[in-house]
Amino acid sequence: MAVKPFLVACIALSAHSANAACDAEKGMCETANGGYQIELPDAESPPLLVFLHGYGGTGTGTMKNRGMVEPLLERGYAVMAPEGAMRNGRQSWNFFPGWEGRDETAFLTEVVQDAADRFGIDTTRVLLGGFSAGGFMVNYLACHAPGTFSAYVPVSGGFWRPHPEECNGPVRLFHTHGWTDNVVPLEGRILGGGRFHQGDIFVGLEIWREANECADTKPSGFGTTDQFMLRKWNGCADGAALEFALFPGGHNVPQGWADMVLDWYEDLPGS
Structure with a gap:
């Protein structure tokens, strides 16, 4: 049965709440290291999908993607859109090893706990997703701290070169990518006049298979739908899950x- 979602204007629970009041005019919940927007389903203690915007994006822009947000709400999931920090004049994420800036793992943990305190989010069922630069952030966070969230669902973003030598595991990760993506091609591309080089998505999948101690590089399952071509790997470590979806479009979150x-x-x- 469908539930009725409603937009949280992020009002504090009371004037004496330990949390800082949310800005009702902007619709933004503020924490010590940033802010987020959130919509809740009409349900008690809902699970949560945290979705990170791309380079130059905003949480407001994420929430305007109703083709993504509405199905999540209808299935009883809260949807959070945190705000990236400023990098080179635009909002993005501090994902690449060695960069200086906000500790994004600490920030994302902070906003999820804030939402749990304010709105009763179930912190044991939190998925971290993201698009493009947000997808890169998801992969790097899952690589160094896979136990932070329940599962990881990046779209159109993997690793940069040099690829990580290894990642921690096990991890539960579902990667989605467009066949004709020309912003983050499957093979990657050179950025910033040669200063940066996006990684190869299939090399990233190899890194995840190793982190998950999968018995074989060969996929153990294939599937197709009207929109997606799917492959997954079984025979991996306890607690591991790895799946990949390819769709015919470009650089976007597909319907x-x-x-x-x-x-x-x-x-x-356990989910």
Whole structure:
């Protein structure tokens, strides 16, 4: 049965709340290291999908993607859109090893706890997703701290070169990418006049198979839908899950993505 979602204007629980009051005019919840927007389903202690915007994006822009947000709300999930920090004059994420800036793992942990305190979010069922630069952030956070969130669902973002030599595991990760993506091609591309080089998505999948101690590089399952070509790897470590979805479009969050990743997540043990 569908539930009725409602927008949280981020009003504090009371004038004496330990949390700083949210800005009702901007619709922004402020924490010590940043801010976020959130929408809640009409449900008690809902699970949460945190979705990170791309380079130059905003949390407001994320929430305007109703084709992604509405299916999540209808299935009983809260949706959070944190704000990236300023990098070179635009909002993005401090994902690349060695960069100076905000500790994004600490920030994202902070905003999830803030939402739990304000709105009763179930912190044991939090997925971290992101698009483009947000997808890169998801991969790097999952690589160094896979136990931070319940599962990871990046779109159109993997690693940069040099690829990580290894990642911690096990991890539960579902990567989605467009076949004709020319902003983050499957093979990667050179950025900043040669200063940066996006990584190869399939090399990233190899890194995840190793982190998950998968028995074989060969996928153990394939599938197709009207929108996606799917492959997954079984025979991995306890607590691991790895799946990849390819769609025919370019650099975007495709229609049907939300239901696809929730179907995957809800089929995982313990979810």
